[in-house]
Amino acid sequence: MKTSLLTNFSVDKENKKISVEREFAASVAKVWDAWTKSDILDQWWAPKPWKARTKSMDFREGGSWLYAMVGPEGEEHWAKFEYESIKPQKSFSGQDAFCDPEGNINTEFPRSKWGNEFKESGNSTIVSILITYDKLADLEAIIEMGFKEGFLSAMENLDAIFEE
Template identity: 30%
Template sequence: MPVIDVTQDLDTRTLTITAEFAAPVERIWRIYADPRQLEKVWGPPTYPATFVDHDLTPGGRVTYYMTGPEGEKFAGYWKVTAVDEPRTFSFEDGFADLDFQPNPDLPVSTNVYTFSEHDGRTRATYVSTYETADGLQKVLEMGVIEGASAAINQIDELVAS
């Protein structure tokens, strides 16, 4: 399994997931840069994603929805804040309605995804910081660790194909 560590810290309001992939950094970067590849790994296997907008540039916007097993849809958005291809990108990630308008009742996180070479593999560090400890606690209760880990664990299969 690619996920090798998960750390949550309510004091710093952060969730950090570390993973390693059997592929070079540039290959892992392409997954996040290409919405059709990203659809195969964003969201747990039973909640596949569909990306509607995908502008992975500073100031860009990414919108998507995940479709659950019963056909229900859950939307989200990113506001891309920084990109240093192929090493890192940063973005705000939030929940949205199906018109991709932010849902103010659910927490927003600031995210930094970093990819580095590590013993011929790629080490990915995914850090999400929430505005409040309550916001982090809310997504923990919603199953963010399980969902994100299941999503990330799909990447090895994608890069092997």
């Protein structure tokens, strides 16, 4: 793994947000595809030994990505990302939520509002991610679930794809 790649992860409890800045050794086009095409997302989105498995993806404003995080024992945790705005190879935003296999949102868990920006930086791409929450308790619950460790681990899976 290349340790020279930029990785910043910060939690701002006062404003109920998580900021992640991550550099990838690939072009904006390749990084964009890795974040927006289900066949590539399934290869990296879940931290090992978990796997991501897409049930459906409609990458357009108003569309959604319905997927499961599948554990080593076959257990499934479903989530749905609803796309709100898309500027090709520049940014996309939307809401992520836990759900059932049919995509019905589980309101007992916090929803996350994501904004992802993609910027070329020499021979690499920097993805800036801002995740916001309605309540501080929601942010804290996500962190307690191991979001930081899991998300940073998943991004290392993406590094491995770009190294191939």
